[in-house]
Amino acid sequence: MKEPAQEWLTQAVRQVEADPDAVHRLFPQAERRGGPGARRALLGALRGHHATIRGLYEAGDSGERLAILTVLHELDAEGTAVGLVEDALRTNDARLVAAALGPYGAAWLDDHSFRQGVLKCVFMSIPLAAVAELDRRFDAELARMLSDYAAELRAAGRPVPGDVLERI
Template sequence: MTQTRKELDAQLPDDAHAWLDEALAEAARAASESPSAESPPAEPSPYAVPAWEFRFASAGRVCGQHHADSVRTLLLIEARADSATLTRLYHQGTAAERRAVLLALHHLLEGPVALPLVEDALRTNDTRLVAAAVGPYAAEHLDPHSWRHAVLKCLFTGVPVDAVAHLQSRAEGDSELARMLADYATERTAAGRDVPPDLNRVLTLTGEQSEES
């Protein structure tokens, strides 16, 4: 979970606090200077990078890794980053920068246009990317098949299912998810491996009972 601006203000040292003020001002200025839909922009220069994007990249170094997700998310929101900007920052960024993009999606986009970013993160074995990918944006836009596999990905990689947004409402009554969970539990048991405790928790949410119950 990311921190609010008020929480960051209370925790950042003075130099990082001043840096954040300047960074957010640059992001807000970039947002205000964006052309309106009625006035399409001219072809942008491939070399013109907004100042706030440099701040986005250096947030961890200046504000500390513990606060980097929150700082980067605030910058994206303040800049009103569109899907093209989010996609570019995701593909060009480090794992930490990609995570921040994923965390900001539900604040900035209404439609499923950024699902390729979620799907890309779910193909990795980076647990922090997987955890960020199963947030509110995925809960709203992933189709049932993809969402079920996202839940299983969490179980495979050890990501706590608490990271899955709207887990209860989406799992409720999902018999196909229950079948997939039961099959996975059977495979684990047959291989002499422990069944993740979260598996039975999700299985219960579907309305099914585990064989151990």
């Protein structure tokens, strides 16, 4: 016999597969009713339904947005949802900013937006280890930006984060 959470999740995934719009009703209650990983499972059932995923993100709370950003690289192989990542980079929620620079953001953000996101991580004290593909995307312009920021910190008598020092 299945546990109640597993049963709920199994039924919810079936409903979303049959009718993607059902996710709007199920997604907000997924973690509470289906347990950890339930949002991921519902999002997996939406593979290819980019407009629905965008709608969930736009209507979602920060936890729901975080769930979407975390699995976006599994849901969208064309980069059509890069606007969600750009939106997350405009927030002041460190969890969303870090998730925005995960695998999907590393793959689809243009160079300027990626650099700005990395700099925002430094401003928000998000470790650079959270940035996916940083070694691959690191370039002379990002090095210059980080070096300039480090100089500003030193001039203000403030410490430069160790992960920034390692990069400049």
